[in-house]
Amino acid sequence: MITFIHPFAFIWLLLAIPLVLFYLWRAHRPQAQVVTGALWQKAIPILHPRRAWQKQRWFVSLMTQLGILLILVTAMAEPCWRRPQRVVLVLDATSSMSVQNAGGTSRFDEAKTRAQQLVENMGYVDSFAVIAVGEKITIQSRMSHDRKQVLASLEKLSAIGGNAAVDEAVSMAKSLIKAGTGGTFDQETNHVILISDGCFPLANKVLKDDTVRWIPVGDSVGNVQLERLCAERQTSENPENAEIFVSLRNYASQPVQGTLRVSWKNTSIAKSAEPQNDSKEIPVQIPALMDGGLLTQTIPLISPEALEIYAEFLPDKPEQDALANDNSSTAFLHEAFTYRVTLVTPQESDILLENALRMIPGTEIESKILKKGFRLTTEMLKELNMEPISFQKSGVKRFHVVVFDRTLPSKELLEEMANEKIQLNCLFFSPPTDSPFWTRSKTARDYVLMPWMDGLRCGISTAGVGFTGSYALTPIADTVSSTPWLFSQSALEINQNQNTAEENENFAKQAQTVEMTELTWGLNLSQGKESKDSRCVLSACDLTQSDWVLADDFPRFLQYAFDWIIQTPASEHRLKKGMETIWVPQDSFTDSNLNIPELPEKIFIFPGEDIIPMWTVLILIVCGIFVAEWYFYQRRWIE
Amino acid sequence: MSIFTPELERHLTFSVQTALRFGGGILASESAKLPAGGTELTGLRDYSTGDNPQRIDWGICARHDELWVRVYEGTAQRRAYLLLDTSYGMCFQPEKLMAAKRAAAVLATGILTAGALLEFGTFMPNFNLFPVLAHKQKCGNFLRFLEKMEISTEPNLVNFEYAVHAFLARKRQPGELYVLSDCFGESDSFRKDFETGFRRLQRAGFSCRLIHLINPDDRAENFVGDVDIFDQARNYQQSITLTERDLAAYQRLYDAYLESVQEFCRKETIPYARISTDSPLSTLCLTALGMPADTAKSNPWAEFI
Known part of the structure; x- marks a missing residue:
């Protein structure tokens, strides 16, 4: 056409x-009257004959x-x-695009030039949009026929960096096209043009997409990435022993020599702890990419303190390392600690609970069976919780946690403890319903239902308060401030701000269809105004009915509960990251492989x-x- | 606009005097000797049969023992005839007619200044002779006559033989005969159209002179492209797309025609002068008298005329 x-x-x-x-x-x-007609008569016959045309x-x-x-x-x-073309230009502005080409220009400059050529080649009827992928995905120019506007939006692009997902940008580009075509995507007239060096995660998937036209820019250059830096405590027996794990990846075809410098410093929250700074330099030679290109280094370390670890790779020949941004990384090592758990139960201890507690690393369990009619006293509690935090010989912290299984101290007892400023690290497990801390409430069910469902959607297993019939246990607002830590705080705030009457109706309807078995409350006891808030965990579980949940998640739940109680950097980290027990390093640099992927069979040319x-x-x-x-x-x- | 302007009058006097000073140009002619009618003894010759016996010089005869006759000689009055071609080809183009009239005026002035009797005639479509002019003071009258002369504009072609026949029928005394024409006859050959007429005139004792009037437009310099060629006299019309090549072919024919006229005059010893209609007045006056155009430069009187 x-x-x-x-x-x-x-x-x-x-x-x-x-x-x-x-x-x-x-x-x-024109008519020419002549007197030489005789001569004309003589001349014309000798002229060449005319053809018909x-x-x-x-x-x-x-x-x-x-x-x-x-x-x-x-x-x-x-x-x-x-036909008129609809083009969405996805311009890669991630960190890898800052690499200099042989000519002295960066990959990003080359990409901009190619983009400008494409735009200048666009026709009057064509429409163009520009999406830049840098720190985040931004739409630089919406669908427009105005060539000058599109060129101006390209001119504005200057910042390079970040590791936003290119595949998401491509999906956004397709959505942008479909928004204008009523949901159809005709490959002859609609184009998602990706101008990139192909160095981004999921490149294979994106570049093999038939609907994406890839215009490669840049040349393959060598680069070294500090691929992974993490630190872990080794064993629960010797938690002060740790290991720093560093992996370096060479993406060049030649081995690269350099120095790996690892340094760490103490970041303990305890003011009394002495700062502990140290560093180590290790000369390394990273094999070529053909040989795997991977070099791992493990550095043993003995320190019970929390450490901030910084690792950096310094190449001997800087030209072998095109990108310097990915040569360093930071990791954290939590302080070493163990748990001493006193399990207070009126009957035989629950096997499930005890086994779950034993699965928490570094946990030492002591059972205290209360005889029938025996009442807890202040002295007993003091004895049980005399040392909330103790230190082992190696300097490792040991936290003392009291787990009340199917029993509770009386309200008066707790008030008395609060008055005497006894810090209480307790876990109330499956408390009796006549506890002074909470009352039966129909609304509690509504109060926690939505966060619980949110948790399910997020893939977080839950454990918590069991419902008895249509009733739930809810904390008394005057005595405790409650935080359902398992769920997002924002969701709770929304629930608190909304009209309770409407909520009740909605949650009541949902409660009929959702069978809730567990719920857990994090409690901040705030009885003593001057005293530090004691964190407790109230867990009301009917283990016989929910063993299928507990079998998998109960140990992790308990670990989570402990983290809530003792407030160490490690526990805070775990609370933020979910139930992960492994220290996850910082977001790794994803654009380090600066080798251009295999070029497409046919370079895309704009129609x-x-x-x-x-x-x-x-x-x-x-x-x-x-x-x-x-x-x-x-x-x-x-x- | 009058044909005869004061400028023409000045050029007439100047060009005639210049021509007479430099030999007369086309006006030049030997004095006609009248051997029998003169009174001045110019010589003796042998007696021949038919000689008047009274002119035998008996004294010489006695000395030489032969019959010798005395020869007497006298200058006769020159007679000149100026015939103007007034055919359609000469008249439908105003500039051509104007140039012809001016050339006739120059010739008439020159002839009368030379002391000859002038008879002016036009020969197409009918032959007319007008009264004799005997003195140059009559030039003014002649110029006015030329200006007011009515010329028929009916399409016709020159039939020179007929015109000569009509002229000879008037039984005029032989003399100089000036023919002013563009020399285009009925056919595409000058010789075919004009040779017979000139021969008859020469046989009749007339000393012919041809003043050839040419119009550069006839060479069709600008006729490139589509054009309708139209010759009303011949009733000939042709629509043609002329290229430069066609035009060159025609121009070769035209130039050859002009050359044939000049060649004929040379062979027949007919004095020939060619004037062009686009010439400036001074040049026209001189060339009409058969003088080169640059003759005026060598006339020391030019500034006093």
């Missing part, structure tokens, strides 16, 4: 009017002139054999670019006509 890039050029066809008028005016032959020469000439005019005007309109510009062809045709006419005129064929 022919479209014209500059259709307004056809206005020039109006020149045909004066052209025709000139010819009509010229069609009147030559007798209509003026008409042929007029048609030729009109044809030339039409060709010239058509050339000015720049025809192209294609119209592959055609010799039509105006050039047409101008050549016109020139050809003029040359032919001149030649034939010389040969007296056209006269």
